[in-house]
Amino acid sequence: MKVDQSLPLEYSTEQNKNNILGFWVFLGAEIMLFGTLFAAYFVLADRTGSGPTGVEIFQITPVLIETFILLTSSFTIGLGINAMRKGNLKAMITFYVITLLLGLSFLGVEIYEFVHYAHIGAAITVSAFTSTLLTTLGTHGAHVTFGLVWGILIVYQLIKRGLTPETANKSFIFSLYWHFLDVVWIFIFSFVYLKGMI
């Protein structure tokens, strides 16, 4: 394995570079996936049938909490990558653990939100609006859930093996995934919640 010392560890081998580029291609596909979900949601957002409308069910407080939690977690994982590039494994693991805890609290608030929706008569089968809403939110939430499991395994490997070209590469790719989830949430926050609440 040829290691190029002039590059950050996560880019240091040919395999690593290809892994990162490959993951960007995957993120491209994810952009299209969420594009189709948004398309369906925008078309059906007013088709509420006999169910509630967006203005009736959306609450600003949990949405703002979720937004700030996810923004902060995106910042802390960025600091984790910065610590990794400085070779500071301890700080990196700390930032990753903070990120995962924030991810977990995000998920907690989202689960509360879903239970609340079901409670007030906005379950997934009620109308075209609630099905597309909960499918879009749920797809994002499922990604966060998957990210939590993935992140725990990354932290476990970091503790066990330390910083190697492989673990650095995996950690960097995981950080790309996490930032991407934040980007998707920004669009959900703006065009599902805020647009739906005015």
Place this chain on the structure above:
Amino acid sequence: MSELFPLKQVMGFALSIILTIIAAGVYFLDGISFPIIMTILLVTAFIQAGLQLVVFMHAGETDDKSAIYTNIYYALIIALVTIFGTLLCMIWGYL
């Protein structure tokens, strides 16, 4: 300690918080017309997305820069064509 909190990322985080507050402003302020609201939301959302990409995802720092951006632009075009094409044939065409 400061080497663990690089200025670029701290500024990026502060800017994303500010943009979020501006976007949330459309809910808390009354009397803004719908086109203005959509303009504010579109501008803040896309600046924030770009911020994540450049500051936090380090998209423009390596040799694969052009491949990364080509891929992202391609995905973005497909997503936007899907969204606006769907709106055009399902809603706007029947107004």
